[in-house]
Amino acid sequence: MIDPVNKSEIPDEWIEISSMESTKLIEGINKGIYVLLSNGSILNRGxxxxxxxxxxxxxxxxxxxxxxxxxxxxxxxxxxxxxxxxxxxxxxxxxxxxxxxxxxxxxxxxxxxxxxxxxxxxxxxxxxxxxxxxxxxxxxxxxxxxxxxxxxxxxxxxxxxxxxxxxxxxxxxxxxxxxxxxxxxxxxxxxxxxxxxxxxxxxxxxEPWNDHLGEMKVDLIKESSKVVLTTGRLGIRYSNILFPDHTVVLAGNRISEALKVASGDVIICGLPGLILKWGYPEILENTQYASVAEMIANDLKSEQILKGFQLTAKKAENARVVIVNRQGTIILDSEELK
Structure with a gap:
């Protein structure tokens, strides 16, 4: 199922675990008034x-x-x-x-x-x-x-x-x-x-969360025992959907700075461009690609992407790294590397 407002993919299992009757839930999603989260909970759009x-x-x-x-x-x-x-x-x-x-x-x-x-x-x-x-x-x-x-x-x-x-x-x-x-x-x-x-x-x-692209909130990161560091507007949207029990903070291209003050359960989540280039700045060198997104679209399982993701996960140390596509589907997850 596809959310008609933000165009994100909604797995069937999210619908199955929701406490709302599925017919009513699907109707609300199709009307754009419900946002379904990964844990089955529902937020109201206005x-x-x-x-x-x-x-x-x-x-x-x-x-x-x-x-x-x-x-x-x-x-x-x-x-x-x-x-x-x-x-x-x-x-x-x-x-x-x-x-x-x-x-x-x-x-x-x-x-x-x-x-x-x-x-x-x-x-x-x-x-x-x-x-x-x-x-x-x-x-x-x-x-x-x-x-x-x-x-x-x-x-x-x-x-x-x-x-x-x-x-x-x-x-x-x-x-x-x-x-x-x-x-x-x-x-x-x-x-x-x-x-x-x-x-x-x-x-x-x-949307039922604040997607204002302001400065990174260092104090908020320090105070959060569960935090997602993300890189842009789509990252904010999908991080809120995928990790509803975490505080989502925009880090942008300041991921390293954010990690220095973060503790507890930390996730880096967003589109591949900024995150993989942060972990492996040379990822596009000696390739015919103009962007990381183009490389992934051509071959998600290429050696260059695998190397880049492994180096990114290593640089993230204890933080989990989750890469999503523009539809909000997880395409790379460092948990699967363990």
Whole structure:
């Protein structure tokens, strides 16, 4: 089975050991709302601010014709999101769903949308949505902080609504009554957004862990008796799924530094590039390959890969080394070398 949001592979044995009834579990996974971990436990995904705004916008347009209390919209990953709404006479409100991301301060935040009939589809930002005041972001300075992917998602949702009720277009103004208050608890102002939060999200779903690629947290590594050191965003995602009882910390290319302060049960987990080049810097020398990923794709069992992995496991000393592919499947594991 494949997770439709992060495209990772889900082994049958994970489903079998889960305490949730398999039909309900599989349905939830297919809808994108459940993340199944290797020990059979389940975490709840939420919807992004972009998906929630799209739901509110569509409901507001539909309510120009009649009240609606439940709406579904497309998401960037190709599956639909569905939420309960309140709507009447071109106005709709919806709360961003709860999720298991412990630091998502926008969950259960109320979104409002007001729609009027026009000749084309327009999206305006109301109170609580921030304005970009610096260059260098995805949106030009002076414009509302609605990123391109969610803006496309919102317009697609409005298009569905105008087609359903048979009008040419609609202008929808989206607002967040507590957006400015919530924004004070974020880093928005430091990155160039003032007056509210941003409408963001590339998949339409919120993963239930923090995948912020910030600096390596040395204190967190020291304090953790079970820790996974990983190298990037995909490594964070798959490490959380594969090792749910461990603290996952981004080490990036600072694996050696992280190992010096780590103790207890330590795992190095991630994609092959950084990890194998850390263990065997010369792995690509005298080969025709431009990257480790290309070499592995051509022949995972080659002598060069085996040598590189053995040297990596040796350099890791007491730490377990787990290499995954881009689908989250373990392809090399130092436990198998013992």
């Amino acid at each position: 919807y992004t601010t972009g998906t929630t705004a799209a739901i509110a916008a569509k409901a507001a347009v539909l309510s120009l014709k009649s009240e609606v209390n439940h709406v579904s919209v497309p998401t960037p990953v190709g599956i639909r999101a569905s939420m309960a709404v309140k709507s009447t006479n071109g106005y709709a409100s919806v709360k961003k769903p709860f999720n298991d991301h412990e630091s998502d301060i926008t969950k259960e935040l109320e979104f409002e949308a007001r729609a009027i009939e026009t000749d084309e589809i327009q999206v305006d930002a109301g109170r609580g949505i921030g304005i970009v005041y610096r260059d260098g972001l995805q949106i030009d300075k002076g414009n509302p902080a609605i990123n391109p992917v969610p803006m496309k998602q919102i317009k697609a949702a409005i298009k569905e609504a105008v087609d359903e009720i048979g009008i040419s277009g609609a202008k929808v103004t989206i607002s967040l009554p507590k957006g400015e208050e919530i924004a004070k608890k974020t880093l928005n102002y430091k990155v160039g957004i003032k007056g509210g939060i941003s409408i963001a999200g590339t998949t339409g779903f919120v």
